[in-house]
Amino acid sequence: MVIVMTPEATAEDVARIVEKVESVGGEAFVSKGVVRTIIGLVGDIDSFHHLNLRGMAGVGDVHRISDPYKLVSRQHHAGRSTVWVRGVPIGPDTFTFIAGPCAVESRAQTLEAAEMAKAAGATLMRGGAFKPRTSPYAFQGLGVEGLEILSSVREATGLPVVTEVVDARDVAVVAEHADMLQVGTRNMANFGLLQAVGESGRPVLLKRGMTATIEEWLMAAEYIAQRGNLDVVLCERGIRTFEPATRNTLDISAVPVVQATSHLPIIVDPSHAAGRKDLIVPLSRAAIAVGADGVIVDVHPDPESALCDGPQALLGADLRALAQAVRQLPPMVGRVDASTLSRTPVVPR
Template sequence: MVIIMNVDATAAEIKGVIEAVNGAGLEAKVMEGSQQKIVGVIGDKTRLASVPIDALPGVEKTVSISKSYKLASREFHPQSSVIDVAGVKIGDGTPVVMAGPCAVESKEQLFEAAEIVKAAGAQFLRGGAYKPRTSPYSFQGLEEQGLKYLAEARERTGLRVVTEVTTVEAIDGVAEYADMLQVGARNMQNFGLLKEVGRCGKPVLLKRGLAATIDEWLNAAEYIMNEGNPNVVLCERGIRTYETYTRNTLDLSAVAAVKHLSHLPIIVDPSHGTGKWRMVKPMAFAAVAAGADGLMMEVHPNPAKALSDGPQSLTPENYQEVMAGIQKLSQFMKQENIVPMDI
């Protein structure tokens, strides 16, 4: 439930509402709307049955939230959220780019990739230290040594680091080295993992599951937020369909849907979404045009020798071309005041 305050509601009146909510054993969160303040109520609203909230001074009306996900819904938080990751803002109108190799293979490979993605304008270095693979015989990552290489690369370049955490036991180690924790598609509904990353205090990048609906995806975000961590960024990376030409089916309609349903930022991963490097460029442009808050792309110094996901990784030259186009498209949309959708 949300309590919408009058435009001229005083601080004392807002405080009175918060005290009434807290007195019923519920949690109240105050949010700034475009013209008025809103008090979000978290918990079982039936506890307020005997509390005349609508009659309290300064209250305009109460509105029930119909979604099963409360904290992630736009009903609860009408203003779009901007997530700050070590000084880089995601969701402020300028697309951010997370780029780098699928897996950290060696110090030399990672450092070279970091310099490449930094030079072309990325803000984040992505790279897997722990790699969940379909086959148990595939390269599984360098684990803690890979995390150390990522931290060293950050010191060299100033890039923020985002990397995947695959188990509850690995959370503390990943959080020590990374600026942002990624929950991968295979773990989107690993509820124990979601709860623990919600408690770790670091921003979280939540990828959409292999066959997850948007509702299931947002409920997964709710698990993280319900543990006290509001800093969640969603990532559309394609879903499993009957199509076999592409690795997954990149659902760009999810960008518009999430923008309508939720206040959380959303980025797009066209590398996993297509599985083909030639398709990354057009899908990256389409994602930005659709209103995505950023992109995640796989870039490798030599994709032919990559230990994982070489066919979908961009070469340095292809990556630079994609980045140049993204920057031009973003500038054009700002100059022409093109807003992809009216929330």
């Protein structure tokens, strides 16, 4: 930590800070500049946090130097992790393709979408039973009935299930049916939910808050990790900017930035970032090339009748183009397409 004093700070102000830092066992190095004094702190950063140094007289600014997260940082965990979802890996050596309908509407629709996904090379199936919707008048999902459909489709197709949980009170029932729990963009800072999924015993897919910084996102992952669950996969899904041509702006740079500071896997959701079907294939290609550990996309057998996000769901030629990209591009960046791995078959639970 570095404390920058204001130009008006007195020698007494500096002395009080040094004393306070030393009172918790830290060391303070004072550098007097022409205009300002700088104090470098050495010692246990957590103990410094409780000193409220920012509130002390004469303090202009406090710069944090090391990362505020620990369990998810690469600082003490240099290699990159692989998270296994019922036998399917998401990590640095593979490229994992996850697909399915935005919302579970019926068994027939879900099964058909899952079969489309599987045929295109997907090894995990997505589908929402609980939908967080901006409007209370929009379709909110089938709830437990949707979870049962997902279970049944998993048995039929062999694809493990990723599904969203929106309320801490639902974690138990969702964990009963799902293989991976998704925390959505609107809930990235719902700390009660983060703690609940941290105790669920299931891997977690943590979407980036649509206006969260990467650091805040990693802090959210730290909440989950702190409850003993390190099986967290991050998902970049676009951030809010002034550009109206896409629903959000896919922050593709977040992939290498996260990989440089955290050991957790990171995948990309081009469907929700763009909100436009015509961008899914190029953005998926970009995700593979930038080094993402996977992509998650919306597919639907009949987008015109979809109850949720129809305009971004893939089918037909687009889905074939995506399937081809998922087969051909990962080897160019040193990865194995996860669908080509042999895997222990899924058995009903």
